[in-house]
Amino acid sequence: MVFENYFIRSKVFASPLLFELLNFFDTWRSARSFERRFPQFDPAVLRGGLSVLVRHALLQRSDQPHDPASPRAMAAWANWNPAAGLLHFSTKDLQYSSDLEFLLKRQQTRAKTLPMPAPVKRYPGAKRIALLAPRQSGEFPQVLLARRTWRNFSSRPVELSALSTLLGLSFGVRWWVDVPGLGRLALKTSPSGGSRHPIETYVLARRVANLPPGLYHYAADKHCLERLKRGANSSQLSRYLAGQKWYGKASALVLMTAVFGRPQWKYQSPRAYRAVLIDAGHLCQTFCLVATWLGLAPFCSMALADSRIESDLGIDGVSESVLYAAGVGTLPRNLKWAPWPTPFHATRHANPAFA
Ligand SMILES: Cc1cc2nc3c(=O)[nH]c(=O)nc-3n(C[C@H](O)[C@H](O)[C@H](O)COP(=O)(O)O)c2cc1C
16 A cells, blocks of 8 residues: 655555554644554554654654645645646656667667557548648648757847747737626637636746846736846756756747646636646647747757756745746758657658648
């Protein structure tokens, strides 16, 4: 049986007896009363067990300081826990390996005994109706087709005008909807479940012309940047992206956080957590498409150093937590497509069905 404090990612493997022992502490109780309640056990063993439980944050001591802010922020998660909280908090700060060679070899070895699942589904017995070729002329389809995840960038900075367009078209509040008795709800270029728009945007600007390097908050209603910290460099960028060195030369990183109180106020079901993730996906795709339209090199990343980012942003990671990152640089010269990093030796060819 596993007892987990998923908020701080601490696990204890124990027999179901631990449940009974923990259940005794449904209110503040002394170690003495614990020993009296379970006379069948050696008091020294019980005391040792208590300190293990305290060390693994399954029990709290009244005489030891604890941060009152987190339990208070966690209370807002009450309706979403344990389903959403377990997923969100227990998957933070995952250690990623940047050793692509090792990762690829591991996948290739697995593929020998367990082939990769098919990338598409087929109904062999079903009658097929051929579709007409999609319309592909015009700027919009060309932008869609040109979007790729870039991992190489030139050393030229991104212009401030381009960053302004990127932020304004992707994350800016473009309209307000006034609802009597409620207040105003934001509308952006991306949809949002219940128009809660939980996503906030921050920019780590490393190389943007006429913008001092630094960490900024994008004020989505005022369309301006609010500086939180001066300075930004390549290693900070890679560190935020859990050590992915190939993103160090990007010009700017956009960090998307969620202010959970916005959807939690309206939705009592943990299912709403799914909507928060999907909202971030919509915004990110819009960002990548706008960047492509501007002739820039966008990317997105789920591999994040969550706690480091949250600490630098000055957010608590509970009421507001980082979810996703997108970034942008200038296109490298002489590259026709966004090549995959070296060990993959991946080539690309068009699907003849769309020729
Ligand atoms: C949710 C999500 C997370 C991703 N995380 C990473 C990442 O951590 N590092 C990375 O290099 N690419 C990441 N990517 C980019 C994918 O690897 C990329 O989209 C995929 O290889 C397909 O290539 P394309 O974007 O050029 O179509 C992520 C993409 C998505 C949608």
